[in-house]
Amino acid sequence: MIGLNEVARAAGVSPATASRALHRPELVALQTRERVEQAAQRLGYRPNVLARGLRTRGSRTIGLIVTDILNPFHATLAKGVQDVAEAHGYTVLMFNSDEQPSKERRALETLHGHMPQGLIVVPTAETRESLEIVAGLPTVELDRASGLKGAHTVMVDNLSGAREAVTHLTGLGHRRIGMIVGQQDISTARERLQGYCEALELAGIVYQDSLVLPGNHREADGRLAALRLLSRREPPTALFVGNNEMTVGAVLAARELSLEIPRDLSLVGFDDSRWAQTMSPALSVVAQPAYELGQVACQHLLHLIGAQTGTQTGAYQHLLESVRLPTRLIYRQSTASVLAVRA
Amino acid sequence: MIGLNEVARAAGVSPATASRALHRPELVALQTRERVEQAAQRLGYRPNVLARGLRTRGSRTIGLIVTDILNPFHATLAKGVQDVAEAHGYTVLMFNSDEQPSKERRALETLHGHMPQGLIVVPTAETRESLEIVAGLPTVELDRASGLKGAHTVMVDNLSGAREAVTHLTGLGHRRIGMIVGQQDISTARERLQGYCEALELAGIVYQDSLVLPGNHREADGRLAALRLLSRREPPTALFVGNNEMTVGAVLAARELSLEIPRDLSLVGFDDSRWAQTMSPALSVVAQPAYELGQVACQHLLHLIGAQTGTQTGAYQHLLESVRLPTRLIYRQSTASVLAVRA
DNA sequence: GTGAAAGCGCTAACAC
DNA sequence: GTGTTAGCGCTTTCAC
Numbered sequence: 001m002i003g004l005n006e007v008a009r010a011a012g013v014s015p016a017t018a019s020r021a022l023h024r025p026e027l028v029a030l031q032t033r034e035r036v037e038q039a040a041q042r043l044g045y046r047p048n049v050l051a052r053g054l055r056t057r058g059s060r061t062i063g064l065i066v067t068d069i070l071n072p073f074h075a076t077l078a079k080g081v082q083d084v085a086e087a088h089g090y091t092v093l094m095f096n097s098d099e100q101p102s103k104e105r106r107a108l109e110t111l112h113g114h115m116p117q118g119l120i121v122v123p124t125a126e127t128r129e130s131l132e133i134v135a136g137l138p139t140v141e142l143d144r145a146s147g148l149k150g151a152h153t154v155m156v157d158n159l160s161g162a163r164e165a166v167t168h169l170t171g172l173g174h175r176r177i178g179m180i181v182g183q184q185d186i187s188t189a190r191e192r193l194q195g196y197c198e199a200l201e202l203a204g205i206v207y208q209d210s211l212v213l214p215g216n217h218r219e220a221d222g223r224l225a226a227l228r229l230l231s232r233r234e235p236p237t238a239l240f241v242g243n244n245e246m247t248v249g250a251v252l253a254a255r256e257l258s259l260e261i262p263r264d265l266s267l268v269g270f271d272d273s274r275w276a277q278t279m280s281p282a283l284s285v286v287a288q289p290a291y292e293l294g295q296v297a298c299q300h301l302l303h304l305i306g307a308q309t310g311t312q313t314g315a316y317q318h319l320l321e322s323v324r325l326p327t328r329l330i331y332r333q334s335t336a337s338v339l340a341v342r343a
Numbered sequence: 344m345i346g347l348n349e350v351a352r353a354a355g356v357s358p359a360t361a362s363r364a365l366h367r368p369e370l371v372a373l374q375t376r377e378r379v380e381q382a383a384q385r386l387g388y389r390p391n392v393l394a395r396g397l398r399t400r401g402s403r404t405i406g407l408i409v410t411d412i413l414n415p416f417h418a419t420l421a422k423g424v425q426d427v428a429e430a431h432g433y434t435v436l437m438f439n440s441d442e443q444p445s446k447e448r449r450a451l452e453t454l455h456g457h458m459p460q461g462l463i464v465v466p467t468a469e470t471r472e473s474l475e476i477v478a479g480l481p482t483v484e485l486d487r488a489s490g491l492k493g494a495h496t497v498m499v500d501n502l503s504g505a506r507e508a509v510t511h512l513t514g515l516g517h518r519r520i521g522m523i524v525g526q527q528d529i530s531t532a533r534e535r536l537q538g539y540c541e542a543l544e545l546a547g548i549v550y551q552d553s554l555v556l557p558g559n560h561r562e563a564d565g566r567l568a569a570l571r572l573l574s575r576r577e578p579p580t581a582l583f584v585g586n587n588e589m590t591v592g593a594v595l596a597a598r599e600l601s602l603e604i605p606r607d608l609s610l611v612g613f614d615d616s617r618w619a620q621t622m623s624p625a626l627s628v629v630a631q632p633a634y635e636l637g638q639v640a641c642q643h644l645l646h647l648i649g650a651q652t653g654t655q656t657g658a659y660q661h662l663l664e665s666v667r668l669p670t671r672l673i674y675r676q677s678t679a680s681v682l683a684v685r686a
Numbered sequence: 687g688t689g690a691a692a693g694c695g696c697t698a699a700c701a702c
Numbered sequence: 703g704t705g706t707t708a709g710c711g712c713t714t715t716c717a718c
Contacts, residue, residue, distance in 0.1 A: 003695060014705045019697055029703060049456040051695035054393045054710045075418045091453055094437050110434055113392040275618035346711055357689045362713055372687060394711035397694050
């Protein structure tokens with residue numbers, strides 16, 4: 001491997017000067033700098049990040065832990081994070097927690113050994129405790145809040161997103177609206193449920209516990225929950241599903257029961273996706289700006305890192321702890337008026 | 344940060360012994376080892392991967408470059424790689440080339456600085472040249488072959504996958520079968536095109552150049568190509584599309600032209616996906632074992648790394664250069680007999 | 687079986 | 703402006 005020593009020798013300077021020429025050009029005579037740069041170029045020099053990180057205690061690396069990279073929403077988050085990180089010369093170490101606190105812990109431990117300069121995490125149910133592993137590390141929680149106080153979070157406005165979706169349904173005359181919602185130890189699930197409740201109240205509908213079924217964010221859970229809800233004596237005429245994977249399950253359940261959407265059942269999902277657009281009827285959804293969410297989280301983290309090392313301009317000194325991005329309700333063909341149905 | 348020094352002091356031994364106790368237990372007295380292990384445990388010691396990597400020139404890190412993490416196929420590849428890597432204590436540095444050779448080069452350069460022990464890459468058109476950046480690094484090419492001779496590759500059997508799909512179409516009586524295929528500088532596209540040709544020949548149909556349109560793997564390309572093919576004076580009665588993103592485009596094009604699948608057009612795509620299953624009619628596809636592909640690539644790479652350092656048992660000494668996994672044609676509702684149509 | 691010492695490649699502190 | 707020196711945390715000779 002070509003090291004800084006070789007470059008220095010080729011340029012006829014000391015290693016220290018070579019280092020400065022490359023990273024602090026202003027400390028070096030123009031002429032010297034050019035000699036070094038040319039030598040580096042010619043030899044194909046690439047700095048050894050490990051050595052530099054060891055010395056400066058700054059690896060130019062950030063950690064990212066998502067709960068499920070196979071979920072396009074998370075893949076998109078990851079891309080947003082990566083693109084911003086890369087643009088700033090940071091490398092991303094990505095891990096999957098698969099929604100399991102134990103895997104998350106392992107990821108955090110591995111990460112810790114790599115001495116990252118920051119962390120972006122989509123929390124699981126136990127992140128609050130696990131984050132102790134990387135105590136002191138600038139951290140941004142993405143999409144969900146772990147509940148750790150003082151934590152920086154970048155999330156979507158779940159409350160009003162859900163409220164809007166359900167209000168759309170009540171506006172169509174639906175009174176028996178079911179909800180399939182994630183585990184209540186996840187902040188997004190709590191907020192979306194609350195939005196549902198508020199929308200019902202706004203429409204003067206009393207909340208019915210039996211119309212709300214929990215699921216663990218997976219397709220299979222959504223299917224089972226939908227099957228149960230739709231097999232009731234008085235099944236709901238509309239369904240609001242709290243995450244994209246579970247929505248697929250709900251669609252499958254409706255098909256199994258030969259319910260036609262939207263004639264027999266109106267459906268709104270949370271989070272847009274390719275299949276929601278191509279299935280027929282196309283699905284109405286609460287769309288989330290996933291890519292932007294990832295970008296903002298990364299920008300936020302970089303500011304935190306900058307703020308810590310004091311490289312920051314005044315503008316960002318007072319970073320908001322919590323950022324909320326808006327959702328957008330997309331009307332497609334999966335909802336219909338109850339009146340129309342009965343007619 | 345808790346370092347090995349602290350652990351050593353707490354255990355009343357020298358740093359050297361502490362290091363040995365943790366990584367070469369056989370070189371240390373049982374009693375000593377236990378003391379060290381307990382101390383490490385108690386203090387929450389996590390080895391500094393940077394320091395170790397610097398010293399041993401082995402970072403326990405591998406690089407992964409995919410062309411598009413937003414493509415579920417690639418996300419699944421990545422998950423397969425990650426799961427295997429993690430199980431063996433390796434951390435994955437993942438990059439996106441977005442199908443752009445320049446981004447791929449940048450990723451390779453960044454990667455190089457991190458001193459990875461191996462690389463898994465889904466090649467772009469110029470990978471053969473760019474790989475020079477990491478010359479000597481154990482490398483596995485995934486899903487596609489860069490053309491570098493002697494390279495280790497893990498791919499799917501594109502040729503027979505495509506042949507089977509098109510033979511299915513000819514078996515249904517189709518004679519005018521269009522193909523939308525990726526750039527010919529990508530090996531998968533070449534192989535799939537060849538499979539198409541062979542299937543035609545097998546059915547005694549003469550190849551028509553004008554029925555084959557290229558696209559750059561994106562949805563928009565697929566749409567445009569399909570639009571052109573389907574607007575011909577004598578449009579094809581069936582379409583075989585060479586990748587999943589472009590297949591979405593083809594479906595959209597068919598809808599725009601008010602062609603009903605499969606009545607007016609039979610369609611087979613390459614690579615299965617969520618939307619292919621949920622759209623109606625459900626799409627027949629050549630399914631690829633994406634997760635397994637990633638797993639196998641990573642196992643292969645780990646063997647290469649092992650072989651290099653001589654840690655390997657004889658069994659894997661003679662690693663095959665190229666691994667091919669089979670595809671599987673899934674029959675759903677997007678294809679129909681021409682005869683039935685005309686009837 | 688264990689400790690002392692050197693050094694991986696780099697940069698920060700201190701001289702000059 | 704530039705060189706010298708030391709040391710980041712770890713592993714690995716080489717002694718004992």
